[in-house]
Amino acid sequence: MPYVQEVYEKIKRKNPNEPEFLQAVKEVFDSLQPVFDKHPEYRSCNILERITEPERQLMFRVPWVDDQGNIRVNRGYRIEFSSAIGPYKGGLRFHASVNLSIIKFLGFEQIFKNSLTMLSMGGGKGGSDFNPKGKSDAEVMRFCQSFMTELQRHIGADTDVPAGDIGVGGREIGFMFGQYKRLRNEFTGVLTGKGLNWGGSPGRKEATGYGAVYFAQEMLKDRKQSFDGKTVVVSGSGNVSIYSIEKVHQLGGRVVALSDSNGFVYDPEGINLDTVKNIKEVRRGRIKEYCEIHKHAKYSDKNRDIWTVKCDVAIPSATQNEINGEEAKTLVKNGCICVSEGANMPTTPEGVEVFLKAGVSYGPGKAANAGGVAVSGLEMSQNSMRLSWTFEEVDQKLHNIMRNIYNTCRDVADKYGKPNNLVVGANIGGFQKVVDAMMSQGIV
């Protein structure tokens, strides 16, 4: 049995109830065998066994009181996966579906994503099964304060720097930052995605969406095409979706559909982003409300049917496994030539296979959505310098980073005899720097 498969079987036995984590590990391992053929020394150092075991896993009780005076209990997580190339770095997800498997898959992916940015950041992820939907600001604040009361013992600007993910945006980062500052009596860059007046970076809010579109722009360029005149479908309607749409529209494309966990909206005239921002960012409403304002737009309560909408480019930006094999086939049949993943692992392994076989330009999440964490890294740099750059400076740096990530993925795929396979390019490209650091740092 090839080495990587042997290790995978071991990991499967060790983590039997973690399907998302195993899916993420398998995808990386499937790319790595050629690297181990070239470097037998990695095998003798048991690199794969070590890199798949988090350096530290924290799980903790988060008690809080709701507006009716009831005592509620959620579970908090922080997985400090790898500090080989920098402090642990990665977002916090607040969603009812959160469990250990999901946080571990996200933390594992983050190691390679962060490495691809070429900034000094290790991999981590955290969150809670807390469901922010329908909660008042005061409830969200009490939850965030309780969550941070425990988390603060484990994090720090040079140790572990969380940020946002699903269900965690500017409001939640603010509440958590306030509590950290109060408990530790220090004003440091312990979280990213902060407000612009208190240490945040211009462009962080836009970074993941813009970055996913910059990545798609590079893929299209290699096909001698651009966004101009392209029809685009973006799933989700949160932070990543909104700023993907903004950038597509700036580049001359037209986004015609977006979604949430209840359904999707189809607007053949092009999604009106001001309306979406007002519904989602200002009112925290549901995407269905779009059709009350734009009567010609259509709403369907089958949110996965968004993939039946004809498009040239798809930017899945909601959640893991939102495109399966059949849905990928439908996209291809309808003429989709480019998929840039704003979300983490949104395509199932069967779906990825379909895209690669059909010659679709396919940018896997750990490369295509690295813009968010890249600008988080730039926020950390600005905090360390106690200076801040302008939006234009940050956007320029983000654009360069996304171009570099694309070039790395493409060049590594070519080098390993898998031209156009950006999955292999991203996995090996991200792995190389981490493994070199692990080899230098001894058995840790």
Ligand code: NDP
């Ligand atoms: P938000 O919370 O702002 O938005 C999430 C969106 O996805 C919402 O529209 C939500 O719909 C939808 N969604 C969430 N869970 C599900 C589900 N189980 N089924 C269907 N729809 C769902 O999160 P973000 O925009 O920040 O994150 C979106 C994706 O991008 C995630 O996969 C995240 O990991 C990834 N990502 C985020 C980065 C960032 O900087 N924020 C960076 C890199 C990746 P509803 O409101 O109905 O729940």
Ligand code: 2IT
């Ligand atoms: O998945 C991700 O890369 C994020 N949620 C952003 C992480 C970060 O630290 O900015």
